[in-house]
Amino acid sequence: MDDISPAARDVFARTWTDDRPWEFLSRLTALGDRMAGTDGDRRAGELVAEAFEDAGVRDVEYDPFEMACWTRGKTTLTVAAPDSRSFEAVALPYAPSADVSGPLVNVGYGTPDEIDEKDVDGALAVASTTTPAGGRFVHRMEKFGYALDAGAVGFLFVNHVPGQLPPTGALRYDEEAPAPAAGVSKETGDWLRDYAERGGEARLTIDAETTPGESRNVEGRVGPDTDRELVVCAHYDAHDIAEGALDNGCGIATVVTAARILAAMDLPLGVRVVGVGAEELGLTGAEHLVDRLDLDSVAAVVNVDGAGRFRDLVAMTHASESTATVVSRVADESNHPIRVEEEPHPFSDQWPFVRAGVPSVQLHSDSGERGRGWGHTHADTRDKVDERNIREHAMLTALVVRELASDAAAGAVSRLDDDDLAAAFRQADFEVGMKAAGIWPTGWD
Structure with a gap:
C-alpha cells in the first residue's frame, strides 16, 4: 500500500485523533428514537447528509421510498x-394488534428440531435469543416463522443476556406479521420456562398499528465519475426502544469517517456512499436501492453493519471469493487481523445485492460473545462505544474499498452464480428457516 497518495496519508494520520466520529455519533444517538418512518428517522437522515458533505462526499441527496411504518402501543403479558x-x-415490530392465550411451551433455542419435538399447536412458544454453539446463528424471523407454521398462536423471545433487557426485532420484512410476538428479559424468561414445565398458561395482548410510511436513503459520491462503481453503505435507523449506538450508529459513523479518507484517495472507480434507511424493518432501503440502480454497473458492495462496535473486525464475504481475497490482502498488508467468514446470511443490507449476484462483504466486529449482546435492547447506548474502534475500522474500511475498486477495475471481481449461492445457503442450513421466514428466493427451488 505504498502507492497511497500524500494527501490520503495525511487524512489517515489525522483520523487517529479526529473527534468528528464521536461528535457525529453523539448527535445521532441524542435523537433517541430513529425508527424508520418517524420524525427521528427524518432528522437522522439530515445528520447523515450533513456528515457526508463535511467529509467531502459530493452530490449528496435524499432518495425517499415507501415503507410499512409500524407504531408501538401497549403490550401486556x-x-x-x-x-x-x-x-x-x-x-x-410488525406484530399485529392481538389478544391471544394459550399454554406456555419452552422450545429452548427455537431451532426447527426443538420446535418439532414439542407440541406448540395453540400455544405461546418461548424461545431464546441465542442458538447452540457449534452451528450457525438462527435468526429471530426463522424461529418465529417456524413456530407459527407448527401451530403456535404467539411467540415470546427471551433475551439470553441478563439485566432486565427485553429485546426487540422485526418479525417480517416490511409487512405486518400474521401473529403476535413480544420480547422478554432473561429474568422473565426464567419464570416463563418454569411455568411452562408446570403446565402454565399465559395471555399476550398487543396494541400496534402498521400504516403506509416513508423513509429515505442518503446518497453521495466519492472518486471519479465512472460507468462502473462500488457501493459502500451502512444503515442509520434504529429501533425505537434505544439509542442504537452499537446497532448501527457505529456502522454509519464508520462509513462517514471512511468516506473522508476515500475522498482524498486516487480511486480507479467511483464509489456511491449510502446511508441506508429502514434496515431494521425489512432491509427496505437496500431493496429500494437495488431496484433503482443498474446492477450491471455495480462491481461490488461493502455493507458496514456491525463494524466499529468491538475491537476485532470481521469480514463476512457471503460466498464471494473475490471479496475474501481483497480482505485477506488488506489484513496482510496492513498487519491488522481481519477474520474472514465466507458463510452467507440474508439479514443485513448486502442481502438484496447478494441475491442479485453482486459480490459483497459485510464488515462486522466481534465481542467474543454469541448473539447481539446489548443490541436491540434499551441498553444499546453511547456509553458502550469505544470511539477508537470506529476510527480504526474506518481506516480499514477505506483500504478494503480501495483494494476492491482496484481489483474490480482490473476485472478481478467475479459475479455470484445463482446455483452456487443456493448451494451455499443450503450448506449453511438456511433453507428451512428462510422458507419459514418467507425470504427464500423462488428461483432457488
Whole structure:
C-alpha cells in the first residue's frame, strides 16, 4: 500500500485523533428514537447528509421510498396459571394488534428440531435469543416463522443476556406479521420456562398499528465519475426502544469517517456512499436501492453493519471469493487481523445485492460473545462505544474499498452464480428457516 497518495496519508494520520466520529455519533444517538418512518428517522437522515458533505462526499441527496411504518402501543403479558401475575414485555415490530392465550411451551433455542419435538399447536412458544454453539446463528424471523407454521398462536423471545433487557426485532420484512410476538428479559424468561414445565398458561395482548410510511436513503459520491462503481453503505435507523449506538450508529459513523479518507484517495472507480434507511424493518432501503440502480454497473458492495462496535473486525464475504481475497490482502498488508467468514446470511443490507449476484462483504466486529449482546435492547447506548474502534475500522474500511475498486477495475471481481449461492445457503442450513421466514428466493427451488 505504498502507492497511497500524500494527501490520503495525511487524512489517515489525522483520523487517529479526529473527534468528528464521536461528535457525529453523539448527535445521532441524542435523537433517541430513529425508527424508520418517524420524525427521528427524518432528522437522522439530515445528520447523515450533513456528515457526508463535511467529509467531502459530493452530490449528496435524499432518495425517499415507501415503507410499512409500524407504531408501538401497549403490550401486556399475564400468566394465568399456576400463578396470576404480569411481566414486562416489548412487542416485536410488525406484530399485529392481538389478544391471544394459550399454554406456555419452552422450545429452548427455537431451532426447527426443538420446535418439532414439542407440541406448540395453540400455544405461546418461548424461545431464546441465542442458538447452540457449534452451528450457525438462527435468526429471530426463522424461529418465529417456524413456530407459527407448527401451530403456535404467539411467540415470546427471551433475551439470553441478563439485566432486565427485553429485546426487540422485526418479525417480517416490511409487512405486518400474521401473529403476535413480544420480547422478554432473561429474568422473565426464567419464570416463563418454569411455568411452562408446570403446565402454565399465559395471555399476550398487543396494541400496534402498521400504516403506509416513508423513509429515505442518503446518497453521495466519492472518486471519479465512472460507468462502473462500488457501493459502500451502512444503515442509520434504529429501533425505537434505544439509542442504537452499537446497532448501527457505529456502522454509519464508520462509513462517514471512511468516506473522508476515500475522498482524498486516487480511486480507479467511483464509489456511491449510502446511508441506508429502514434496515431494521425489512432491509427496505437496500431493496429500494437495488431496484433503482443498474446492477450491471455495480462491481461490488461493502455493507458496514456491525463494524466499529468491538475491537476485532470481521469480514463476512457471503460466498464471494473475490471479496475474501481483497480482505485477506488488506489484513496482510496492513498487519491488522481481519477474520474472514465466507458463510452467507440474508439479514443485513448486502442481502438484496447478494441475491442479485453482486459480490459483497459485510464488515462486522466481534465481542467474543454469541448473539447481539446489548443490541436491540434499551441498553444499546453511547456509553458502550469505544470511539477508537470506529476510527480504526474506518481506516480499514477505506483500504478494503480501495483494494476492491482496484481489483474490480482490473476485472478481478467475479459475479455470484445463482446455483452456487443456493448451494451455499443450503450448506449453511438456511433453507428451512428462510422458507419459514418467507425470504427464500423462488428461483432457488
